[in-house]
Amino acid sequence: MVSKRAQGPDPARIRQARAAFQAALGADNVFFGEEDAAAYNDKFAVDDTLHHPSGAIAPGSAQEVQAALRIASEVGIPLWPISRGKNLGYGGSAPVLAGSVILDLSRMKKIEYDEENGTVLLEPGVGFYDLYDFLKARGMKHWLSTPGNSWGSVVGNALDRGVGYTPYGENTSKICGMEVALADGSLVRTGMGALEGSPTWQLYRYGFGPAWDQLFVQSNFGVVTKMGLWLMPEPESLMGMDVEFDNPEDLGPLIDTLAPLRREGLLQQSPTIGNWLRAAAVLTTRSEWTDQPGALSDEVISAIRTKYRVGWWGVSLRLYGREEVNKAAYPILEKAMNDLKPLSMHPAQWKRGEPLENSGWTGTPISFPMQNANWHGGRGGHIGFSPVLPQSGTAAMAQFKRTYDRYREYGMDYQASFAFGERHLINVNAVLLDKDDPEMMGRVDPFLRQLVADAKAQGYGEYRTHLDYMDLVASTYDFNDNALLKLNERVKNALDPAGVIAPGKSGIWPGAKGGTCA
Template structure:
């Protein structure tokens, strides 16, 4: 990939001409090309600080301004990197794949349209989870959000990157219903029922007539999403559940095998996440309080941390939502299944409509405290993720855990991981906690991640999302029939965007114009 240590493929004269046109269109106050501006859009959690530097940024407020920006970019052959709010921390933040790109910052676009009767919203990309929560609260909180661990981010952006949350609506991408998109030729398209002028069912029926295009714009560089319809969860009558801790690493497999059938049959509708002890501890303590020794934490230190905070090797929170009578019946089944596993602790929780609402992700309350794990090592902290998709199998998860945990030890990293349930799959989310002020550690990170990617590929597993640095490496693992998916993506990209303007390199999709920038 192009970095600041290699020549930028974007001509300086073309960039200067585009900047003048951007200022004429948006006003100088919404065009950002100083060194300070460039630094503000760089990836704060980057493994390599010299990579992915943008040339500058532009911040439109309307669809018409976006169309104008796209026309200017095409005229000058200047690539754009659209962001919603730029808070995709651990995956690249607001930085582009291709150095020298201009950030298309959509954070000024913050309109919300709410259909209270049907429980839908139509959002612009600048709406954060906090914004939408405050809006729904002002309307009486008749519907709940699903939020990720970093609620600073955009609701639209998170759904477009297949982000996940904690409630039954936690698979955010699956709740998309209708989009408005500016295409690479500046044409505005509405998908699904939105293709009918003034359609009252745009946010109610996903598919429309003919091909359904919404998912084409998820994790792609085929268009700029300017509006997105999403379904919200109606406020339930009650909530019941339990927080459980399990003592041993080998408890993971039986726990997955116990939860998986309940998830598949629909008794458990949320997307529970089984997390290890560090996932809990890293937000309430720092490493230097326990040891000054380099390398992965010893078993003795792990035992001391677990004892201090009374956490298991693994923990999971299970929740039931809906009618109280139904929840009570389901809870009895859930309780029996969990008690058979002999957890080290079980803490029940209940809530009924009208009672004060627990301020957690399980109730759709925005949160950012999980980001505190970036301070685990001190210094300029950060994290980067490795998240392959697995079958819902206890034996497969245990093998993945052992394989990955051994790699953490081999590379001297502290193991933070979780196993998140979908309806039929698991995502093994591994966080690599960084200290950017430790050069020796940072030298280990890249080979570590590439080894994890190769290990997963050997099992037939691939990641569902990844950091900018590894988009080409992950895309390369999807290799069926001589990388047929890559060839299809590139055919679509070159047909829709022959000038290669929109987000070259996103998800490993390179237009012909920048094909040589693909990492080996």
């Protein structure tokens, strides 16, 4: 849970900071009422009380962010930056350190678009729906790569290494240039943006000397006020298939078939293999099938699958680009899937000029996957557990069996997927919650800690995690006595020794001398 090294700010400092924020940002953009603070709680947390903020402020520009940081440094209070606060399952808008003030950047919504080169320069408040509507109004010459919850921020998603489903699915890899406010209120631009008036800021990632973009990803070293991003050119055509597989054991051969196609570039997208509950949880609720406690029986699983005609595993595969190239590649992909003897296979096709399918495969914003929060009824939610694996069917099957057994041991219903990168897999597991069931909620924390321990025993670490487990997950990266965490702390202490920005983010706390806004 929250590190014992940190303490929240005292009420006197909060009052002092509130008055200063009102003077700098305007009273309408400063929120310290009880209901205001509650609006920023993590609705999916196991224990809400661990992450209550003191209030929130909403700057409207980089200059106001700078002013807010200077005030926070002078008064000695921590700020927790959020873009739109929709990182559901990982903490939402809540801070690691209770009592922090939320730095809500959702008012900052400017978009600069370079149509010729296919890039955008975005402020953090721009959501996926915002950017989609912006591009659609200009002819949709470029596509997004949207996550399952498209309510969120494009900048925030890339900064937390979120993924989508198109060839540009690994959003953090498409970052090109940032503007960042540091804890002392200074402003820096990375890459080619360090040259005043440079026309290549969103074209060349690295600039001269050390490249800093990724150092501001999942870190608390600064507040990103602008971010460049590469967009995917609208393809001439799209071809592919939706494939269902009948048995849990089909996972390994499927991964071993797709992995070489992904590595050689025939399959350029980021496909995700999802289990039956990932599909069914947005179509039905648990109470329609059983009132028995504990993990679902095989009989109930079979009945749900039969009604909705879903496999134990399913995957959607798409080819993007020139129609002639896709027509040549499609038979190769089709044969590879048929050789695995799937339960079903349905072709999909699109050509430029036709209406877009409303799915992540076409970069269309979606939010229906969040319906899974209602699986148990009551005050639903979920928490993610997402270790990184090699692209190996054997490794994936072992991870699946190990994790599935833990779900059953702890009486949880198994929802999971295996998402492809170019060389890795991310095993995204959702722990579906009913916050009105105290007995269930009592099992969640020990269950998640056990999953982290199981992964560590295999040499697997999570690529992102919930607020409650940031210290724990950081500790699993333990080479040479946690040398990486020590390096992160040294950078933190150099840039933000008082811990003004997001103390505890990714397990990174300010040093003892600076304290947390001591």
